[in-house]
Amino acid sequence: MNQYRKNKGYRALFNATMLTAIGNSLFNIVFIVYASQQPFNKLAITLASMTMFIPAFLDPWVGHLADQTIRKHKWMVYSRILQGLLFVLLASIVMLPSSMMLFLILLVINVASDCLGEYGNGLCLAYFQAMIPTEEVDGVMGFQMSARTMVQLIFQGIAGWAIVQMNYQYSLFGLINACFFFAAAFVVFVHQKDFYLNKGVAEDAQANDAEIEKLSFKESLRFTGKLINKNxxxxxxxxxxxxxxxxxSSFGSLLNISLLTLSNMWIQNFAQTISLVSxxxxxxxxxxxxxxxxxxxxxxxxxIIMLALVVMMCFPINILFIQSRVLLFANVLxxxxxxxxxxPRISAMMIKIIPQDKLAISSGIFQLIVLIGGPIGQVIFLGSANLFSSTISWAIYLIMTVMILIAMKRTETLNERKMLKAINSSPQS
Known part of the structure; x- marks a missing residue:
């Protein structure tokens, strides 16, 4: 919060990021509503849900583009203008007669906009590293995440209510969405002079004098892989x-399946219970x-992740043996x-460790590898719940959690022993 008040450049980036987040939040919900009204609504909702993961899988490539971009402040403006223009295009065609082809075109527009959003976020990372003091990075990332979470909560709720009040005028909603992206571009454009990648040096001068080593995507991947492996x-x-x-990524869906039959854990009814969990x-x-x-x-x-796993271990114990509503909501909270x-700690750690010209691709690779765990978990836990029972699925969940915790603790202990051995074997001065 302190940096938001004092640092003009960070304040402009933060405001632009929040305006972009509003635009993304608004139409993500509205697009699901639009999909539900199509003649092929089940397929449409499935496609809309599946394509939400496409930008994440493209993160390394998009991050590479962001790292290799010269005059990042200008492209932060251009990327948001392009997002706005995409939604102007969407607004002009969304009211055409429903068809699979039209739906796929709208889907591509939505995915393209999300990818541009990721590109813009990747461009911002270098500025965060340059403009935020190292000792304040954790606090800044925490403040930014809490603000983005609040924005998503508020505006997703507003979107669901507003589209009904507007009598499902998706075209008008698309134009409203475009305005948020144009506003974000305007904020960045007005404050261009407040951005720097090296303190006290204007970015345009840096770009003119810089000898930037252009790497291919493959070379960037190899370099980043070595960087992560060495640390x-x-x-x-x-x-x-x-x-x-x-x-x-699986405990929420697995909990929903279990709550269908555990009415003793409901707060009045099933729908209200899962809403309260969220x-x-x-x-x-x-x-x-x-x-x-x-x-x-x-x-x-x-x-902290290991502590979170201990907390998550309480879910199967509660569902299988205790079935307490109080314990359930305490665990969720x-x-x-x-x-x-x-x-925020992960983001801050990467900003502190990764070189400026590899920040975006490193972040993209990190997110992609972590994301892979989601579908694997869904297959294991939801698959076993549907094939056998949720009881067996929770038992597998508990066993895997314990095994992962033991493996993590052993790895940490072994590394501490190696470090201690290296210190003891080093020559004494």
Whole structure:
């Protein structure tokens, strides 16, 4: 919050990021509503849900483009203008008679806009590294994540209500969405002189004088892979985050399946219960990310993830043996709180460790590898719940959580022993 007040460049980037997040949040919900009204609504909703992952899978390539971009401040403007123009195009064709071809075109527009958004975010990372003091990076990332989470919560709710009040005028909604992207572009454009990649040096001068080594995508991938592999802390964090996502991405869906038959754990009814679960997670994330410099301030990110896994281990224990509503919502709130601590720490750690010209692609590769854990977890846990029963699925969940925790602790202990051995064997001065 302190940097937001004092740092003009960061304040402009933050405001532009929030305006872009509003645009993304608004239409993601509205597009699902649009899909539900198509004659082929089941297929449409399935396609719309599946394509939400495409930008994440393209993150390394998009990150590479962002890293290789000269005059990043100009392309932050252009990318948001392009997003706005895409939604102007969407608004002009969305009211045409429904057809699979039209739906696919709209789907491509939505995915292209999300990819441009990722590109813009990748361009911002270098500025965060340059403009934010190292000791304040954790707090800044926490503040940004809490604000983005709040924006998504508020505007997704507004979008669902507003499209009904507007009598499903998707064309008008598309134009409103475009205005947020144009506003984000305007904010960046007006404050271009406040951005720098090297303190005290205008970026245009840097771009003119810089001898930038242009690397191919393959070369950038190889370089980034070596960088992550050489840094034990980053490598351990990547592995821990992968397994955390494997478990974390499935517990919500698995919990929903279990709650269908566990009416004793309902708050009035099933629908209200799963809605409250979502609210508690969001509140936990907000509190955790907003108080990033509070509890667990001095903990390493992988240790917070290990604590989160201990908390997540309580879900199967509660569902299988206790079935307490109080324990369920306490676990959900605490899980969200720890998630709010983890994500900003990961972003901050990468900003501190990764070279400026490899930040975006490193972030993209990291997110892609962690994302892979999601579908694997869905196949294991939801597959076993449908083939056998949710009880067996929760038992597998519990066993895997314990095994992952033991493996992580052993890895951490072995590394500490290696470091101690290296120190003891080093020549004494």
């Amino acid at each position: 034990f802390a980053l490598k351990l964090l990547l592995i821990v985050a992968l397994f955390f996502n494997l478990l974390g 609210v508690f997670i969001s509140v936990g994330v907000l509190v955790g990310s907003f108080t990033i410099n509070g509890l667990f301030k001095n903990w390493e990110p992988h240790r 605490l899980s969200g709180y720890l998630m709010g601590k983890i994500n």
